[in-house]
Amino acid sequence: MRVPLNWLRDYVDFDLSVEELVELFSLRSQEVDGVERLGVLEGEVVVGEVVEFGQHPNADRLNVAKVDLGGQEVQIVAGAPNPYPGARVPVVLPGSTLADGRKLKKAKLRGLESYGMMMSERELGISNDHGGILLLEGDYEVGRPVSDYFPAGETVLELDVNPNRPDLWGMIGVARELAAILKTAFRVPEPRFEPTGEPTDDYTLRVEAEDLCPRYDLRRVSGIRPAGERAPLEMRRRVHAAGMRPVNAIVDATNYVMLETGQPIHAFDAREVRGGIVVRRAHPGEKMTLLDGTTRQLDEEMLVIADQERGLVIAGVMGAEDAEVGDETSDVLIEVATFAGRNIMETSQRLGLRTDASGRFERGLDPNMVSYAMDRVVGLLAEHPGGQPAPATLSHYPEPARPWEVPLRLSRAELLLGMPVEEDEAAERLELLGCEVRQEDGRLFATVPTFRRDLEREADLIEEVGRLVGLENVPERLPGVPLPGGLSPAQRKLRRLRHLLADLGLAEAVTYPFGPDRWNRDLALQNGDAGEEPLKLRNPLSAEATNLRTTLLPGLLDAAARNRSFGARGGAVFEVGHVFESSEQPEGMREYALRFRLAGETGLDAEVPTDLLTGVTEKGKVAGLLAGTIYPPGWNVPAFAAGFFEAKGIVERLVPGAIFEPRPRPFLHPGRAAAVLSGGVEAGWVGELHPDAVEKFGLEGWPVAAFELDLEVTEPDPAPRFAPFYNVPPVSRDLAVVVGEEVRVGDMLEVVSSLGSPILADVRVFDVYEGSQVPTGKKSVALNFTFRAEETLNDAVVKEDLDRISERLREVFDAEVRSS
C-alpha cells in the first residue's frame, strides 16, 4: 500500500519526521518497504503568470517566456510550447531540489538567462504527464506559493501490508492504525450530497450467485457533465501518488474512494446497461473482451457482473469494454460490492490477471464498508463533475455481518507476551483499533468491528496489545529446557562424513535437485527403469528445472562443466542431499493417498507406509565427483588427477570393509565401474564416467570419476575397538607372482586371508606389472606381507607360512612365483 503522507494528514494529525514514521510503522504495525518522493523535495514553487511567450532566438526547439511571479518578472527558457500569455503556471525557483535529484540553478540556455523552471505535471508529481507545462485553471493567485493550493512535493511510504490486514489497503485504515499507535484521534470525511438524480430502480438488480456475493449495492448518478472531464487536480495528484493512473473524473473518483477505504468500486455507463444488473456465474464457454484489450474465456466457477444480455465485468477483477465509462458518459451505475475472497483469488490465478481490485477482494473485505464507500463516491461525483446521485441505493445484503465479542484474559496476555500488561492500557489500545471494550473481573470483552476479521480469538487480541505497547518491552529470558537434547547418531555421523570429505580435499556443493530431461538422457538412464523415472514438477520455473533428480550425479557434472568453462583444470566436489524416486501406487490406493496428502489421514489401514501414499521415496545420498586435474604438479609432488582408484580410495574411507564388485551402469565406463557392497547389500557405486556421458556433460578430454552412496551405510568414523599388540619387531617379506591378466587381485587377497594365518598381520599390494619380462596375457603382482606374533618369529616359521600362501595361490590362480 502506497501511503502519500500529505493525504494521510487529512485523517490524522502527526508531528513526526519521515524517519520516525517509518520506524514507528515498522516496530508497531507493518514493515515499510520503501519511501518514495515525488515533485519538489525542498525549495519554492510559486504561481506565475506568463506575460510573453515566444521562440528562443538561438534554438529552434526552445521557447522563452517572461513570467510574472507577483511583483517580479523573470525570464524562463522552456522546452514545452503550450504556455501562452495570460496562462498561470507553476514556477519552481532556483535553489530548489526536485525528487529526481535535480537542483535548480539560475542558468544560461543558449545565451539566455533562465530563472527557475515552469513545471509539468510529472515534475510536480501530479501524474506521469510530461507533454507540456501544467496550466493552472481556476483561482490561482499570482505570486502565491503553489502549496497554498496543493502540495508541490509528496512523500510516499510503501507499506508491506500483511495479508490478514485488508483494512490497511485503504488510507482510512492506515490513519486508524497510526492513531492507535500514537494514541490520538483520527477523522473520516463525511459525504454530503443532494440525492436529486434519476432513480436507480429504472434498473433491476438480481444476485443469482449469492454464495459468491454476500453484498451488492448499486446506485445511479446521473446528470454528469460529459466530455471526459478530468478529476480535480488534487484528486489526480493523490491517485497518482498512491500508484494509480489518473483516467477521467468518474474513474478517478472510484479509484480515489478505493484507495481511501480499501473497497473497490466499479462504474457502468448506465445507458449501455440493458435492463439491469445480474450477478451470476459465467456461462460455459462465455468470453469477454476486457479493458486491457485481451479476450478471456471464462469458466463456470467465475463470477460475472452482467446485464440481461451479456457479461460486463469479471467480478472483482476487471471490466469489459462494453458499458465501460467513456468520454461521453453522463449517467452511471455505481457498483459497490463484496465478493467471496477465495473465489476472486482463484479466478485471478486462473486468468493470470491481478488488479488493484482483485488484490483487495481476495483478502476478504468488510461488507459493512460498502455503505460508506457508496456514499463517499457518489458524494465526490456530485462535487465533480456535477453528478446527481439517485435518491436510493439498490442493495442486496441478505445476511448482514455483525460485530462479534472476543474475551481477553490479562493473565493469558501476560503469559504469551512475557511482560506485564495493564488492563486499562490494553482496553485503550483495543478501543483505538475500533473495538468496543467492556472490562469485567480482570477480563476484557472486545466487540470487534467487522473490518477487523483477523481478530477472532484471544491470541489475536493479545498480538494487537503486544505490538502497540511495543515489543521492545518484552524482556529476554531463556527457558530451562528439561531434556537432554543433542544430535542423533545418524546426525553425528553425517557431520563427520562431511568433515572427512572436506579433509580429503573435496569442496562441498549444494545444487538444485531439479533439472532438465537432458539429465537422465545424457546419463543414458532409461526412463521406466526401476527408480529412474523422474518425478516431475507441475509448474517448473523452466524446462531446465522440471525433473526431480534420481541421482546427485548430474548436478555435480553440470557444476564441473561450469567450472571448466571458467578456466578450471579440474576439481573435486561432493554433495549430501536427497534423491527422489516415484514408487508405484497399488490399485485402489488413490483415494487413501489423497486423503493422506490433503487431510493428513492415513486411511482405514494405519499400516500403509506413507511412501505408498505419497508415491515418492526420498533417500539421503552422498556423492563425490573427481574431474580433470585436481591438483597440478607441485615442485616436489606429482599432479593428482581423477581416476577410478582415486574415487575408490574415498569410498574405502567412507565405507570401511566395503566389497567392490564389477557392475556396469549405463553412465559408467564398462570396465571401470563397481558396485559398493556393504554387509552384502548394494549401497552405491563408484567408477569412471563413460566417455559418452563425459562428452555430453561438456567434459570431453577430462578423466572423470565419481561415486554415490546411501548415507545410511557410510561409516566415516567406525567405533574403535582395541586389538593387542606386541613389542616384538615384525617380519616383512615380499612375494611376486605371475598370474593370468584376468585374475583379480581382490580375489587373491581374499584367498590369502582365508588361509587364516595367525601370524599374518597385513598384506599390501605394492606393484602390478604387465609388459616385457612378463609373458603375454600374464601380469606380475607383488605383495608385501607383514608377519607378527607374541614372540620373535624365526625364519622357518615365516617361510612355512609364506610357502603355504604361494602354494595356495598356485592352486587357485595358477600363480607362478617370480621372487620371494
Added chain:
Amino acid sequence: MCYHSALMMAVDRIEELREEALSAVASVGSTSDLESVRVRYLGWNNCSAELTEIKKGIRDLSPEERREVGGAANKATKEIETALAERREESVAVAEREKRLSSEAVDVTLPGVPYPKGSLHPSLRVIDEVVDFFVGLGYRVAEGPEVETDYYNFTALNIPPGHPARGMQDTFFLDEGLVLRTHTSPVQIRTMLSQEPPVYVVCPGRTYRRDSDPTHTPMFNQIEGLAVDKGLTLGHLKGTLAAMARHVFGEDVSLRLRPSYFQFTEPSVEMDVSCFVCGGSDPNCKVCRGAGWIEMGGAGMVDPAVLEEVDYDPEEYTGFAFGFGPDRMAMVKYGVPDLRLFFEGDLRFLQQF
C-alpha cells in the same frame, strides 16, 4: 733420600703435565688449537715443552731412575698423543658433518607439500553453528522429507485450501496433494504428532519456492525451531533468539522484534539483529546498508489452532517457533553479495569456505 725425592719430583711432574695436557686437549675448540697443545707438551724443538725436556734429560739419569722416569714419560706421551689423535679425528668428523649439513640446506621459502584442502558449504557451516547452539541448550534436531503433502505443508499449519497465505508462498506442485516443501515447518508438525510435550527441536533443511531473481533462488535453506512447554512466553523466544544471534554474530549484537504475520503463529514477529559490522553507525555500511539492522527471519508464539491440530492443549501448553535463512545469514556473515552463488557449485566460491 735426596735421590728419592728428586726422582719422585720428576715423576710427579710428569703426572701433572699429563693431566694438564689431557685437559687442554679436551677443552680445545679447533684443529689449530689442538696443534698448539701438541707443540706445547710434546714439541721436540720446543725448549719450553717440559715433558720433552724431561725426556731429553733421561739419559743423564741412573738406570733405575731412567726406567722409572722414562716409563712415566712414555706413558704420558702416549696418552697425550692418543687423546690428540682422537680429538683430531673427532674434529674432522664434526667439520665434515657441518659441511654436509650446510650442503643440505633447503630454500625454506619453497612451498610445503600441498595436503588437500577441501571446504564446507557456507550455508551448512551456518546451519552447523546454529544447530550446535541449540543442541547446547538441550534441543534435538528433527528432519523431514522435501516432497511434502499439502496437509503438512499448509493445512496443519493453519493455512487451509484457498487461504490467501498460500498465495504468499509460490509453491512447486507435484502430483495432486504433493508439493516441494515451502518451509521446514511441516517438520514441526510431524515432530509434534510423534511425541508429547515438552518439545524442543530445530529443523534445518532445504526448502523450495517458485521464485528466481537476483535475491531469490528457487531452493534455499531454512532452519526453524520449535519449543512447546508449560509457561513459554514471547520473552523466552526473544531471549533464545538473542542468545543465538550473539553465538553466530558476536557478543555485541542485539535483537529487536517487529510485528508480523504468519498463519501458524500468534503473535507473530520479525526479528532483526543489530549490524555486527557497524552497529548502525555507518550510513554506507555494506552489510546493513545503513539501516543498522539486519533482517534475520520470522517467529512467534505457536498459534493455538496449530497446537489443537496436533492434539496439544493450548490452555496447558504454549510454545514458540522461529525460522530463518542460513543462506542470508552466511551472506552477511561472510560478505557474499549474491545468493545465487550458493547453489552453482562454482569452485571459486566453494573453496573460500
